[in-house]
Amino acid sequence: MGERESATVEAESRGGSGKPTRRRRLSVVQRRDEIVSATLRLLSITPASQLSIDDIAEAAGASRALVYHYFRTKERLYVAAVRSACDDLRARLVLPDVHPFEKMQYATRVYLDFAEQRRDDFAALLRGPGRPGGQPDELSSIVEETRTFIVDLVITSLGITRPTEVVRASLRGWLAMAEVVSLEWLERQALTRDQVRRLIANQLGAVLAVAAMEDEELSAVFARHVATADIDRLPPWVRSLVRPAG
Amino acid sequence: MGERESATVEAESRGGSGKPTRRRRLSVVQRRDEIVSATLRLLSITPASQLSIDDIAEAAGASRALVYHYFRTKERLYVAAVRSACDDLRARLVLPDVHPFEKMQYATRVYLDFAEQRRDDFAALLRGPGRPGGQPDELSSIVEETRTFIVDLVITSLGITRPTEVVRASLRGWLAMAEVVSLEWLERQALTRDQVRRLIANQLGAVLAVAAMEDEELSAVFARHVATADIDRLPPWVRSLVRPAG
Numbered sequence: 001m002g003e004r005e006s007a008t009v010e011a012e013s014r015g016g017s018g019k020p021t022r023r024r025r026l027s028v029v030q031r032r033d034e035i036v037s038a039t040l041r042l043l044s045i046t047p048a049s050q051l052s053i054d055d056i057a058e059a060a061g062a063s064r065a066l067v068y069h070y071f072r073t074k075e076r077l078y079v080a081a082v083r084s085a086c087d088d089l090r091a092r093l094v095l096p097d098v099h100p101f102e103k104m105q106y107a108t109r110v111y112l113d114f115a116e117q118r119r120d121d122f123a124a125l126l127r128g129p130g131r132p133g134g135q136p137d138e139l140s141s142i143v144e145e146t147r148t149f150i151v152d153l154v155i156t157s158l159g160i161t162r163p164t165e166v167v168r169a170s171l172r173g174w175l176a177m178a179e180v181v182s183l184e185w186l187e188r189q190a191l192t193r194d195q196v197r198r199l200i201a202n203q204l205g206a207v208l209a210v211a212a213m214e215d216e217e218l219s220a221v222f223a224r225h226v227a228t229a230d231i232d233r234l235p236p237w238v239r240s241l242v243r244p245a246g
Numbered sequence: 247m248g249e250r251e252s253a254t255v256e257a258e259s260r261g262g263s264g265k266p267t268r269r270r271r272l273s274v275v276q277r278r279d280e281i282v283s284a285t286l287r288l289l290s291i292t293p294a295s296q297l298s299i300d301d302i303a304e305a306a307g308a309s310r311a312l313v314y315h316y317f318r319t320k321e322r323l324y325v326a327a328v329r330s331a332c333d334d335l336r337a338r339l340v341l342p343d344v345h346p347f348e349k350m351q352y353a354t355r356v357y358l359d360f361a362e363q364r365r366d367d368f369a370a371l372l373r374g375p376g377r378p379g380g381q382p383d384e385l386s387s388i389v390e391e392t393r394t395f396i397v398d399l400v401i402t403s404l405g406i407t408r409p410t411e412v413v414r415a416s417l418r419g420w421l422a423m424a425e426v427v428s429l430e431w432l433e434r435q436a437l438t439r440d441q442v443r444r445l446i447a448n449q450l451g452a453v454l455a456v457a458a459m460e461d462e463e464l465s466a467v468f469a470r471h472v473a474t475a476d477i478d479r480l481p482p483w484v485r486s487l488v489r490p491a492g
Binding site for chain 2: 047165166169170172173174176177178179180181184185190191195196198199202203205206207209210211213214
């Protein structure tokens with residue numbers, strides 16, 4: 001859709017609106033982002049079925065016509081909102097070509113940057129459609145796919161070619177832990193960002209080490225990465241986690 | 247309420263019911279348990295606000311009058327259902343007076359027994375009112391209190407007297423991991439019970455070891471327990487997790 005088109009809709013809706021609304025000069029992209037953000041925020045406190053376009057328009061300070069213009073249906077707006085936040089996280093998670101352990105450190109920083117910079121969206125995703133164990137629907141599927149993307153990213157970054165159920169369950173468990181600790185950090189600020197970063201990254205190492213006790217390939221892969229890691233950067237306890245050969 | 251009283255209500259409701267229902271001879275306790283179970287089941291798939299006593303009565307194969315007789319209001323029924331499952335878990339988690347690491351092994355087995363024996367209730371608690379990040383209300387508070395109970399149980403069992411935020415966040419994260427792995431086990435059966443038990447118990451050890459890197463007291467406590475543990479029972483890698491003194 002073009003910028004001119006949406007500007008027209010906005011002008012029309014401004015004329016037709018009976019009640020005073022906060023109108024600011026925003027670009028099409030900003031306006032769309034605000035609607036998407038307001039949708040995520042509302043989805044975190046209200047089930048999708050109980051929301052109306054009017055609620056969303058009001059929360060975004062936009063006209064109902066504009067919301068319809070951009071998204072056509074409520075369902076498409078929901079999907080766009082959840083997908084846009086998840087796509088942003090995935091786009092950030094392009095990892096540099098460094099040692100696997102450094103990749104994991106990098107990914108942890110990127111994850112926390114996303115949580116910090118998009119604090120409301122991050123909390124909304126995890127408390128709303130993406131709440132673990134929520135009803136499976138299109139919205140929770142998008143968040144769940146993002147979790148699978150992160151688990152797969154760890155698996156491929158480490159060079160695991162045949163991930164077992166133990167590896168997958170362990171990584172899924174670690175991600176649940178990372179989510180809880182990150183939300184706790186954002187909401188209570190009782191831990192510093194650095195503490196949260198170290199906890200998440202070190203817990204990944206520890207969880208992998210525990211899983212390696214049940215998994216031959218992971219054990220070998222982990223031992224190889226420990227052997228090639230930059231010693232100064234590696235927490236000393238990681239080395240001792242590797243199961244002795246044989 | 248007495249058995250006679252409720253039997254009267256049931257007899258009346260049987261006479262007054264227009265549609266055929268499955269009536270079986272059940273004790274008062276069994277009947278009440280069935281209503282509570284049906285409520286948990288429904289709460290896992292429908293928001294509390296959208297459920298009716300009729301839905302619950304139908305799902306439990308009980309009369310509407312009987313449900314009202316036992317619980318008076320919908321809200322009290324919800325609270326009774328969630329509380330009864332959580333109280334059962336807490337009652338099971340009375341730990342024997344053994345070495346702290348064995349206490350944790352025992353607690354893990356008890357947790358999985360609960361998950362296995364009350365499979366539907368366990369899933370319902372975590373997917374319904376107790377979903378992490380769900381809206382705070384009386385129901386989610388009960389599940390959240392149970393999580394705090396478990397975290398406190400680990401803290402006191404280990405003899406930690408001044409639990410820091412790092413310790414609390416780590417244990418809360420570990421519990422999120424245990425929940426995800428247990429749900430996954432119950433629903434997909436891709437892991438064996440023994441694998442899940444080892445993962446949860448070993449991940450607790452690993453998570454504590456990581457937290458100990460940030461926490462003086464935990465580090466000392468952990469080292470003391472490792473020194474006094476029965477060597478045969480202790481996974482060999484645990485010993486190496488302890489930060490060297492000084």
